[in-house]
Each structure stands twice: as C-alpha cells, then as structure tokens.
Amino acid sequence: MVKQFVISSGHGDKVAGAIGILNEHEEAKKVVNRVYDILTKGYNGVGFKYHETTATTQNQNLSNIVSFHNRKTRDLDVSIHFNSATPTATGTECLYYDALTLSTKMSAAMASALGIVDRGAKKRKELYFLRNTNKPAILLEVCFVTSEKDAAAYRNNFEDLCQAIAKAIAEHLGYAKNQVEGVSNPKDSIYYNKKFDRLVLLTDAGVYADVEFEKEINRYKKDTKIDIEAIVYTKNGTPRFLVKEKDKCAFITANREYVKAYSVDK
Numbered sequence: 001m002v003k004q005f006v007i008s009s010g011h012g013d014k015v016a017g018a019i020g021i022l023n024e025h026e027e028a029k030k031v032v033n034r035v036y037d038i039l040t041k042g043y044n045g046v047g048f049k050y051h052e053t054t055a056t057t058q059n060q061n062l063s064n065i066v067s068f069h070n071r072k073t074r075d076l077d078v079s080i081h082f083n084s085a086t087p088t089a090t091g092t093e094c095l096y097y098d099a100l101t102l103s104t105k106m107s108a109a110m111a112s113a114l115g116i117v118d119r120g121a122k123k124r125k126e127l128y129f130l131r132n133t134n135k136p137a138i139l140l141e142v143c144f145v146t147s148e149k150d151a152a153a154y155r156n157n158f159e160d161l162c163q164a165i166a167k168a169i170a171e172h173l174g175y176a177k178n179q180v181e182g183v184s185n186p187k188d189s190i191y192y193n194k195k196f197d198r199l200v201l202l203t204d205a206g207v208y209a210d211v212e213f214e215k216e217i218n219r220y221k222k223d224t225k226i227d228i229e230a231i232v233y234t235k236n237g238t239p240r241f242l243v244k245e246k247d248k249c250a251f252i253t254a255n256r257e258y259v260k261a262y263s264v265d266k
Contacts, residue, residue, distance in 0.1 A: 003075040003173040005039070005047035007032050008065050010081035010129075010139075012052035015061040018084035020145035022154065028080040031142065031162060035080075037257065038166035043175040048072050062128045069133050076102075076173060077137035079129050083144045090150050091117030093141040097130040103138050106168045110142060113164035114153040140165065155213045159190070159238060159255070191239040192254045195231045196261035199241060200224070205258050207250045211240050218245055226252065228261065 009028035011017035017024030032049050039045035050068045055061035069077045083093065092110040094103035103121035111118035119141075124130055130137050142161065143150035154161065170177075201224045206216040211234050220226070230242040231254065239254040241261070253259060 002044060002046045002175070004073060005045065005076045005078060005169060005173060006050065006069045006072050006074045007036055007047065007078040007080065007169075008050040008052070008068065010065075010079055012055050012061045012064075014054070014056050015052070015058055018082060018145045020084060021148060021151040022082060022145040024082040024084070024145055027082055027142075027145075027154070030158070031080045031165070034158075034162040034257070035078075035166045035169070038162060039169060039175065041178065042166065043170045043177055045170060045173065045175045047074065062132075066129060066132045069135075069137075074135055076169065077129075077133040077135050078169065079137070079139045081139060081141050083141040084146050085144055087146055087148070089144045090147050091119040092143060093119045094121050095124040095127060095130065095139040095141065096121055097123070097125050097127075097137060099136045099138050102136075102168070102172050105172075106138060106140060106165065109164040109168045110140065110161060113160040114143060114150070114157050116143060116150055116153050152214050155216075156234075160236070190255060190257075192231070192241070192256065192259075192261050193239055196228050196241075197264040198225055198227050199243075199252070199259045199261045201226075201259055203258050205253060207243065207245050207252050209248075209250060211251050213240075213251070217250060 009032045011025040029051050036049040052061050052064050055064050092107050094107040096103040100121055107120050108118050143154050201222050203222050207218045209215040209217045211232055226243050228241045232240050232242050240251045241254050243250050243252050
C-alpha cells in the first residue's frame with residue numbers, strides 16, 4: 001500500500017502570518033499547491049492538502065489545521081511556513097518533534113534549491129502543530145519574508161524549491177516518479193516549451209522586468225489576456241513567455257498551472 005501524506009499551509013485566510021516583502025500565508029498556499037501537484041502527478045504519491053479559511057483566532061486556526069491532519073489516514077504531516085526576523089536574517093529551517101533525519105534532509109534540500117543558507121533542523125516540541133498531530137510531522141520554514149535576498153531567491157527558484165521539497169517527501173515515503181510519455185525533460189510537462197500567440201491567466205500573476213523574475217513591474221488579474229512575443233529561458237532552463245508591457249519587453253511565467261497559452265487563428 002502506498003504511504004499517504006497531508007500537507008497544509010501555515011496560518012489562515014483570516015489569521016495572518018508574517019508579512020514583509022513576502023506574505024507568509026499567501027506564499028505558503030502556493031508552495032503547498034505545487035508540492036501536492038508534483039507528488040500526486042510527478043510521483044505516485046497519495047495525500048491531502050489543506051488551507052485554513054474560516055478561523056478568526058490563532059487558537060481556532062491551529063485547532064482546525066491539526067484536526068484536518070488527524071482526521072486523515074496518513075504517514076507524514078507537513079506544514080509550510082515562512083520565517084520572519086531582521087532584514088539581514090536569511091536561510092531555511094525545518095522544525096520537528098521527532099523526525100530529525102527527514103528534517104535535516106529537508107532543510108538542506110530547500111537551501112540548495114534556493115541558494116541560501118541552510119540553518120538546519122531544529123527540535124521544537126512546544127509548537128502546537130508538531131505537538132498535537134498524531135503522526136510524524138515536520139514544519140518547513142522556507143525562507144525569511146523580511147529578507148530581500150531570500151525573497152528574490154524564492155521568486156527566482158520557486159519551481160526548483162517545490163521540486164526539492166517534493167523529492168525529499170517522496171524519498172521518505174518511498175514514492176516512485178511517474179514516467180510521462182513523450183517527455184524527456186520533466187519540466188516540459190510543467191511548462192509550455194514553445195511560442196504561442198497569446199495567453200490567458202488562470203490566476204493572478206506578476207510580470208517581471210527580467211527573465212529571472214527579480215523585479216516585478218506589474219500584476220495582472222485572473223482571466224487577463226496577454227499577447228506573447230517569444231519564449232525564452234532562465235539560466236537554469238526554466239521557460240518564460242516574453243510579452244510587451246507598456247512598449248517594453250517583460251516576462252511572465254510559462255507554468256501551465258498559472259497560464260493557458262493558445263494560438264490565434266489568422
């Protein structure tokens with residue numbers, strides 16, 4: 001029988017987490033959604049994801065999250081968070097109750113994917129999530145929302161980060177990678193890899209001044225249509241769509257989860 005997991009975002013829609021250069025809860029939801037997608041589509045993983053939406057107090061928020069985890073049949077609980085401290089604080093951490101080996105691997109995997117400091121695994125038995133879930137649990141601190149360096153690393157390496165988190169979970173639970181017929185590069189199944197005429201946003205998305213997504217210059221709402229000029233690639237081979245933004249070149253994601261690209265009949 002395939003082992004199962006539950007992955008959830010820290011905090012809730014009405015109970016804010018840390019807010020700085022990044023918004024902890026909003027970014028945690030993105031990481032949860034992408035990691036879940038990789039584990040259940042890129043691997044033969046089985047599990048559940050959860051975002052807390054109703055609580056108005058921290059105590060109720062934590063109770064709702066833990067209750068969701070404990071109601072599921074699973075072998076591992078994962079909570080996604082982002083850290084907050086001074087503007088100079090940087091790095092990844094993975095907090096644990098008794099899962100030291102996995103936490104050590106996870107923190108190192110995130111740090112490697114983002115290119116920032118590995119602050120390592122830290123035992124935190126007093127944390128509500130770790131103390132009250134009744135299966136082995138880890139709490140990921142992806143990076144610091146207060147750090148320009150960490151925020152840029154996160155934005156530029158989001159896909160690599162999610163792949164690294166998913167891989168660490170998959171190895172721990174014994175998942176195997178699914179083979180995608182006709183695709184030699186796993187990224188080809190996630191991203192568009194050829195030029196189209198136009199795209200429509202499936203969710204709100206930013207437009208950037210550079211292909212590495214270091215400077216966001218505009219943000220468009222879901223269902224916005226944008227003409228595509230070309231397809232280009234980052235230094236590590238991630239496809240982006242080149243678009244026009246006020247008569248200047250700009251870049252937007254080519255990830256199929258966020259945009260739908262299509263050709264226009266001429």
